[in-house]
Amino acid sequence: MPSDRYPGLAAVLDAIRREDGVTQPILVERVGLGRSVVAQRVAELEEAGLVVSRGLGPSTGGRAPRRLGLRADAGRVLGADIATNEVVVAVADLAGDLQATRQEEIDVTDGPDIVIGIVERMARAIVEETGTGGELWAIGLGMPGPVAYDGGAAATMPTMPEWSRHPTVQRMASAFGAPAWMDDRVNLSALGERRVNPLAAASRNLVYMGGGYGIGAAVVVGGQLHRGAHGLAGAIDHMPVPGVEGVVCGCGNLGCLEAVAGGAALARDGRRLAESGESPVLAEVLTRTGRIRPGDVTAAAGRGDPAARALLHRAAVVLGASLATLVNVFDPDLVVIGGGIARARAHVLAAIREEIYRRAMPAATRDLRIEPSAVDQEVAGVTGAVEFALARLFEPGNLPSVLDARLRARPEAAPGEGAGLTA
């Protein structure tokens, strides 16, 4: 068996996934393999039930070429986005289109045993609810912190020791009988952005800022997610903000970005504005609901509350200054503002932009675009978790077991048929 067979299969499958309805001659151009090799790889993918014919494309003289597409309903993928204060779980088809989502509030400080237990319960319910869509092929998990890789597999979470020791990936894989992969949810949100937003998909060098209660950034360098040596690349949440040393961060240091401008900081400072009466809008929310959430601050600012607006503006200036540092370090062509702060974009995006332009090197900002996320923030992380799982599932190293399982599952397969597909 030629050693380039699985890379070839993966490349053909990847091109079909990217371009639904692609014709075989175009496919040959896209993957840069010979016509007969591509024809054979397509035949193998069709035999495994992964690729289907989508009718005929325009003829360029001879016989009209077939259009090819991914058989999206051949299986399902489970995505789970675990944030500091909530979990979103989704089931998607093999094209990555979400079929159903569920959301629950959690407290990540309850620890992995409890939180992953909740994720399992939510996942079982949603898998049952969408029960007719084929078996589960893969699981993608977004984690509320950096994830370090060891030999290509997620191994530890360097900033969360209790989560590092927990066998999250193995537990989910054995609970649902499908391979599971995990990554920092901010990285996954960036993948979700690249799936949905053409501007982000086209960017070769992208800085994505995201996060809910926390703040994080994902960095794409040369078209690839840049994770760094320990999965910590882009972990701006604990970057020091000059001049605010008095604010204690959850990590034990003083004046971290997250402690000054993160969701929990907005909630804390918003509560102070409510209690002091400086913000009548937030005072009303506190009386009515008994708490202040970051979204209450952005909503109050949206209603024109001056104190809430000033609070968000201050956060935006601090975020902009931190992003300016990333712009100088990574020299991106695009900065995308996602996460909770994206919901308040009218009030804060201008301030973030201004601060980046003011602080980053002019040569770095001359052609730089700074745009709000194009993804619904409720599902940005889980969209990326599904995308991540699909990308891992269809990698050359994992494709043999995928194809093997499909061929074994085919009741009509004749003895010996597909024997060449065994890894």
Ligand SMILES: [Zn+2]
């Ligand atoms: Zn910190």
